[in-house]
Amino acid sequence: MLSLEDMIIRLVAALVLGVLVGFERELIGKEAGIRTAMLVSGGAALFSMVALELPYIVSVSTGNLADVIARNSGFLGVIANIVVGIGFLGAGIIMKHESRVHGLTTAAVIWVTAAIGVLVGIGLIPFATISAVIIAVLLYILRGINVGKNAGAQKE
Numbered sequence: 001m002l003s004l005e006d007m008i009i010r011l012v013a014a015l016v017l018g019v020l021v022g023f024e025r026e027l028i029g030k031e032a033g034i035r036t037a038m039l040v041s042g043g044a045a046l047f048s049m050v051a052l053e054l055p056y057i058v059s060v061s062t063g064n065l066a067d068v069i070a071r072n073s074g075f076l077g078v079i080a081n082i083v084v085g086i087g088f089l090g091a092g093i094i095m096k097h098e099s100r101v102h103g104l105t106t107a108a109v110i111w112v113t114a115a116i117g118v119l120v121g122i123g124l125i126p127f128a129t130i131s132a133v134i135i136a137v138l139l140y141i142l143r144g145i146n147v148g149k150n151a152g153a154q155k156e
Contacts, residue, residue, distance in 0.1 A: 002049060007049055009125075010123070011045055013120050013125050013128070014042045014116070014128075017120065018113050019037065020136050021109060021116065022038060022113065023136065031093075037109065040110050040117065041113045041116050044086070044118045045117040047118075048118045048120075055075055058072070082114055083111075086114040090107030093107045094107050
């Protein structure tokens with residue numbers, strides 16, 4: 001069972017990592033930037049912590065905890081539904097205008113930020129941190145490649 005301190009540490013870590021990933025989107029003026037990524041990561045961490053705590057909440061005593069976990073995987077469904085819910089959120093960002101699609105990278109950033117939040121929520125903070133740093137660095141580095149491609153397409 002998680003202590004209140006553990007939950008707070010995980011929530012703060014998820015929020016900070018969300019800010020890190022959302023920073024690049026904010027720099028280029030996308031609607032889904034720091035605040036969105038922070039909330040998605042924090043929300044995913046909260047739902048993941050709830051999923052981890054559910055067996056403890058529904059078991060009548062610690063004596064039947066193993067039975068509750070073995071017979072009910074519903075708490076794992078909470079994490080699975082984060083992926084689905086974030087997919088709907090991301091789909092609302094993607095727009096097609098004439099022959100071009102806009103918002104695909106931003107939607108993917110929201111999706112991966114939720115994954116980082118889940119990692120933090122289940123206690124894999126070091127891996128979540130490494131993932132967030134790698135993703136943030138790649139977004140920043142590869143933005144120049146994407147801008148060059150878009151600039152060439154606009155000249156045609």
